[in-house]
Amino acid sequence: MKIQDEVKQTVKKAVNKMEHEGGIKQVIWIGAGGSFGGFYGANYFLHQESKKLFSSMYTSGEFVYAPPKNLDQNSLVVLCSMRGTSETIDSAKVAKEHGATTIALYVDESDLVKVCDFKIKYESLALDESRLERVNGSIGLCIAMNLLQEVEGYDDFETAMKTFDLLDPIYRKAVDYTTPLAKEWAELNKDQKTIYVIASGPAYGAAYVFSICNIEEMLQLNSPTIHSYEFFNGPFEVTDKSKSIFQLLATGKTRPEDERALKFEQRFGGKKLYVLDGKEIGLDDIKPEVSPYFNHPIFSSILNNVYMRELSYATHESYETRRYMWKEDYK
Structure with missing residues (x-):
């Protein structure tokens, strides 16, 4: 079924x-x-x-x-x-x-x-x-x-239901596309202790999970999650050429927020600024009326299974290790 x-x-x-x-x-x-x-x-x-x-x-x-x-x-x-x-x-x-x-x-x-x-x-x-x-x-x-x-x-219910059949093929194609890019990103960031993850709208949840579950829990690195609009209400003050910034560009109505943040990051950031665009990983293959709502599953899977893993390989830190989870009493 x-x-x-x-x-x-x-x-x-x-x-x-x-x-x-x-x-x-x-x-x-x-x-x-x-x-x-x-x-x-x-x-x-x-x-x-x-x-x-x-x-x-x-x-x-x-x-x-x-x-x-x-x-x-x-x-x-x-x-x-x-x-x-x-x-x-x-x-x-x-x-x-x-x-x-x-x-x-x-x-x-x-x-x-x-x-x-x-x-x-x-x-x-x-x-x-x-x-x-x-x-x-x-x-x-x-x-x-x-x-x-x-x-x-x-109104778009039938279109949305048919889109679920497209998700896995889109994801598999995106894995092939992003793996060599993720290897380069990981090598560049293997010595970083803090990685800022920035997103908005339908991709913000994927950024949050990438920060707390992938980078912090699995790799024990610092990773603030920043909303692309809220970036300009404080966090942009830490931007400089030494910072590692991972910017997600969502498809959908809030994309201009991401593009605005990226424009600033490109002015004042350095070579460790990285952009993962939803249009590059298959979201443009989905009909535009429902595409924004599939940002989360596609972004989250690529971030977890490609970018997090490649950073783990580059740092020689197993993503299966934990310092406290399941080991210390925190109930």
């Missing part, structure tokens, strides 16, 4: 369940780390396209301690955890206590799938054999698109 069909069935069941309680009025996306960041594309899509359905994101820990007052039987809560992060499981329990309907995205079964009403299994973005339409970010986006279609209709 195609993932689009599986998601469609699950969303219909969730919406039908909620009809008896007055229907769905909001969706909340919850996760930790990459599972949290992976929902950025879904949340961004609903902010852009929905007129009625309120959408928000919470980290698992924050949701447990400070759930929103409007959390009730008209809320759909979508939670993601690869193996069952304890705070994410607790978030599902909080959602259920407030009467919300829940969907779990998971790789390995845990108490999360036992607590939630519905479940969808996804494939890890980090594994080469995983198909891009089946990673968590893609499934989250597919859920959002199906919710919009169910609740108020989405």
